[in-house]
Amino acid sequence: MKYLLSLSIWLLLPSLVLAQTGKVKGKVVDNTQSGLPGVSIVVQGAGLGAHTDENGIFEISNINDGSYTLSISSVGFKTRELPMAISQHEVELGSITLYEGDEILREVVVQGERENKFSRSNTAYVAKLPLKDFENTQVYSTITNYLLQSQIVTNFDDALKNAAGVDNLWTSTGRGGDGAGYYSLRGFSVQPKLVNGLPGLTNGTINPANIERIEVLKGPSATLFGNAVSSYGGLINVVTKKPYVGTGGELSFTTGSFGLNQITGDFNTALNKEKNLYFRLNTSYATERSFQDAGFRKSFFVAPSLSYKVNNKLSFSFYGEITQAEQTNPMFLFLNRAAPSVAKNMKELGYNYKLSFTSNDLTLQNPTQNYRVEMNYKLSDTWQSQTLVSKSATSTKGYYTYLYDYGILPGNTFSRFLNKQNEYTGTSDIQQNFIGDFKLGSLRNRVVLGLDYFTATFTSNGTGYAFYGNVTADGGSNGDNPFTPGVETTAYPLSAAAVDAVLASQAVANAKSKYNIYSAYASDVLNITKALSVMVGLRLDHFDNVGSVSNPDDDYNQTTLSPKFGILYQPLVDRLSVFANYQNGFTNVAPELVGNPEDGPQTIKTFRPEQANQIEFGFKTNLIKNKLNLTVSYYDIKVKDQVITDPASPFNKIQGGEAFSRGFEVELNTNPVKGLNIRAGFSNNESKTTKSDNEQILNKRPLGAGPKTLYNMWANYELPAGKLKGFGIGAGFNGASERYAINYTSTGDFMLPAYTVANASLFYQAAHYRIGLKLNNAFDKEYYKGWSTIAPQTPRAFLANFTYSF
Template sequence: MKRIILCFVLFTLWFDMQAQSNNTDIKGLISDIENNPIPGISVRIEGTSLGAASDVSGTFIIKNVPSGNYVLHITGIGYESLNESVIAKAGEVIQLNITLKAATTQLQAVEITGRKEITYRNDLSFIASKTASPLNEVPQAVSYVTKEIIADQQAYRTSDIVKNISGVNQFSFYDDFTLRGFRNNSSQSKMINGLRPVGIFGPQTLLSNIERFEVIKGPASALFANANPGGTINYVTKKPLSENRKAISFTTGSFNTFRANADFTGPMNESKSLLFRLNLGYEDADSFRDLQKNKSYMVAPSISFLPTEKTSINFDLVINQYQGKLDRGQPIFGASAGTGLNSTPTSFAIGQSNDYHTNNVKYFTISLNHAFSDKLSFNTSYMKFAWDEDLFEHRTSNNFAVDSLGNQIPTLMEMQVINRVRKRVSDNITSYFAATANTGAVTHNLVAGFDYIQQLQPIGGGQSRARRYRTVDGGAGNYRASNASQFLFQNSLPVPNVPHFDLQNPRYTVAYPHEYIFNEKQSFSATKYYTYGFYIQDQIEFKNLKILLALRQENYRDVVNFETSDEETVKQDKLLPRFGMVYKLTDYLNVYGTYTESFQPQSASVLQNPNVGGPFDPLSANMIEFGAKSELFKGLLSTNLAFYQIEQNNILVNGNSPGNPDLLEQRGQERARGIELDVIGNIASNFSITANYAYNKAEITKSDDENEIGRIKENAPEHQGGFWAKYTIDKGVLDGVGIAFGTNFVTERNTFDTFREVNGSPLGLTLPSYMVFDAALYYKVNKFNISANFNNLFDKTHWVGGYSYTRLFPGAPRSFLLNVAYTF
């Protein structure tokens, strides 16, 4: 019996070995259209239980496949499914190279799972039409910067990356930019994942959790309520991935810079229905500016839950703190001194050693997408955003000191001290249905929804201010030579409440509040505004033509004297249309045209002041834009060419009434006309590029003051542009070595002092044009990546923005950053 069993076992083993020798192994490499390997892709043989998943290098292997004809079903979140036919022959090894395209209509109308690509390009936008739309099918210019560009340039804040986008330039050091010639420094034109945060006119937050930075050019009120006519900025946060990716990096460099980043993502269970992502960021750095430094950190966890194929949910939490000083810019000598921009060094800042500024930002987001069927889905997102600040600063009063006759002393800066504590909270919800329907040969993609936004400033904030000149009765006030007897004098000069800052002999000390007279104390009242809108949109598709029709009814409410017995609601309403067309000329070239409008409500304080006149209509703007979008190098390189005109009306100006200095009039028009070109993507799999150019003429076209007509708006350059290119050697002894080079330029810009007159003498402060060059070196070996970035290679002195002689914003001199990153 034992011999019989032994023979049976030996025969079974022999038969199995013979069977396996007649079987086939199927191997393959899965990559995207830019030849980047894609991990986590499922490969299954239809009708069998055989299959495998691609690893971190994009490779897979299915062993011991019996001879026969099969179909491989290849699927992965974020990519279009693919079927591949194979013929398995005994003893052969099948080697496949499979290319997957990013899905353009899959899963989410709300961005819930992350972007898997690791390239400069991005094919989709959620900001342009509320749902996932291919960028080349959007009838409006949309520019972006992906996390890969942010990493390659070692950018850490928004001001570091706007140079990559046509028509956008800095206005100051704050979260403050010019878009197509119109200033954008409020929450009305900033979004996080398409939801509106609190406007923070101060330090810029870290980019550690940002997947991409987007700008939809021109008015976007038909999408997002009251908005800036130049464009809307959207920050897309990193979302979880269905594959394991982990990365850490450490950076040091000029100005005592120390940074650390971490990014961990992957599935939390075997079914991959629960995904997580955790982004961490830290910076402790000085600045090329005197006294300035900052210490910031960010903690940003995110979880995506995919309980069924039809439902997906995402939770985001971001906690960000900034500690430093508020940089109010570089003062230079007054115009009468005749020494211009170089009268003080660009490092020169005003303040005292114990000034401080602490900002805390927290926001929570939840998004839900549920598909009732292949043709109908419901989407909703909610964000709670909270911001608070604690500020103590010595800063300019935006004036020069005066002598006993009231004449300006151009080398002495009049100062003030501000101590401020405040908080703001916003709630933002957007909900809509998305449906697909056909009427004959015409396809309709319908969106209908509702938005609600509110912002509150709770009771508890306040500000104390010390400034002006000491009076003989122990107070402080505005000095006039006609009432000089009311003021104290020292060395024949009126005594300032806060000591003047000597621009020729600066002196920094530790100063304290008890040294000043804080006679301006303000308790911030509780405030509230809210706005809600209903909208409908139809994207109509017929053969090569796509038409977008949209209409929004916006209702803006400003609550005056909130939570008091005199509470009153000020109403401003607007019907906002949007119309666009895209025509597909070839597989790689689309042309488009669009018309859209925007509005910005007048502030309640203006509307409620009986002395200003009125009533006043909201600021309104409209835009006409035409352009072309193309895909070059077999779709690897995207280009967008845009021609546009934007007109803004209903601008409030002073009524010039001698008997009523508060009187305002609504007149005037501002117009911007321009051309923009954006190029981004790959020329080859190892050669990435982003380039942009903008011509823009933003001017005053209508005014009762004839001297204003034709005047170019402040910080609106006529020309700007630049490029960044990265080439990586992928073979030979230098395999893994990369080099990058870039430049950006901005032409001359006006400031607020360019046309202002003081004592009858015109001031002519303009900011000169500049061109700055950057470069970088990279070396990647196994999972390590070492990079060195060199910014402003030729140490060009330049100014990125400015207000006046008292507040200019210089660009950084030559500097370097050294980064070491590890992926595992």
């Protein structure tokens, strides 16, 4: 026995010596030296790892002797890789700092793991640097993908009903130039022109199949984004779905009232064995009929995306969106903008909202393409280079029609005018950003320094507009041309052949115009203390208007500075922040001819850009472990330097026009009990033109301001446990106060009535599939929207959805 024991020890001794192990421990902190919980720590090549505890501390034992690389990563932070050597002892790494920043490839974040599923998410787009909403002095609304899924949203207009203070002015028409939808935001009209933080054209409506979230930035935002994609009220940024680490996807089918059928697909996979190159494809095909007697829309959409992480420093990504769409353009009733209409309200108008006043033979085609390429290079732990290139193109081909009340013919008569569109818009944008997160002494700085070049080209080869009969609001029609002396009884059939015959005599345009914008901008978020920070930003913007490429006389350029400033204090760190901001927007103004022609040739007078300045203050909460997110703010926007006629001389122009828009907004996202998520919003806005040479609008509320009061709410409850786990219900409403369809001095007021629309859903969520039922406009409310127009909204509609995930 003694011999065998000695022999065993002798044989095992080399193995024991060779198998000496050690351990490593440390603490992971952010740039404020606060511990980061849940950070992933991996010993590459050893198959060992751990996660930090709630204080950011980790420890990994039983590591064989040798040299290793420690990979430290967390969603929302830049990954760090540290070399280390283990030699029969403990390695103490001390504090390891992770810096905030978007990684190009991330692990899948399962929505079911989050309790407050409607809550704000961190984003690098709003401030052009990784900054939490709680630290941002600007107010913005985030509409999450989970919220869209719970509401079975199939169109962009319905998605934006979830943002406080946003309302649809009119639906996407598809017409050339400005065919995307218009929305009111803080008293001003705005179109969605930003995709993943870069200019993106959306001439037709945006397809929700590829939306990860929607970010609605509130207030003038020209300092970081310029004036080409924003309005004085704010801007709308669509964040698309991106590749992620893993393989999976889903297939979804939605059917419903008015001939709605939509099938969507989403697939994600690695393309190489190293699993650092990932591909994702989203696609959708949809058809839908109008609730009126004619009208339809059909679209095919495909969105390929690619992410390639070359190494821990260098990464690339590509995103594409290609849409083929055909639709009849929505037929608005345009009210007379110069004289009173016969009717003053909907009752007097006698509108038969089930009539479309068009036919399915008169359609518009809207092919649209958006492409973006991004390169990120980590210069150091504190600095990152970001190079961005985007290109967009959209076309409009087909028939565009509208109805206008000229007030010449008796009764509520609207004349139809139409043309054949052949329009093209193309844009290109190049940005270079340097993003830093560093300390000067004890002061933390988060900085973005950027250069931006944007160019847009517009081509028009459509026909002129031709008169094509009259209709009355209740459905009558006649062929009497209001611009000819005689009474006519011409028939105007709504067919493509008949319309082509009338348009054959119309001239065909051959116009092309272009402009360029060259910009440089900088923004710094400075932490004076952990609780107190300030944001300072400045943009230098040079606008070069080429105008008509064949006419050098309409060229002009302008240069402007656009500043912003914000201050934020957290009385309760990470739970309550109080903020105030100053934000700027501007509009480039074309030169004007001035001077009395009787005194000699008129001369060109140039102007400064028109300016909008906002002062805002409010607070944000992040209470009860992210279960209560509340944002309350008051804003005051003043517009100045609008070009008007000089009161002292009708032959001169001055920058004396002014307007204001002020109000408050409240937005709530809460998860009071497990399984229950609630989102609610309320806004009130006062807007008025205070100085103008146009008596029609002086001291009036601008029509683009939309309703004075808006409100929305959606509650979603999913049973978290028990035999019925996965079953859930949703219910909510959205509404608005009455609004002006027209309110000029010469026309009087035409009011569209207030409304409240209720919606409800029922669903079952399992591991790999979801079944949902949705009832929109549950009480079949008849309601209207408009912007000098009258547009009926969809009555009660039923939707059913089945989604399979893999």
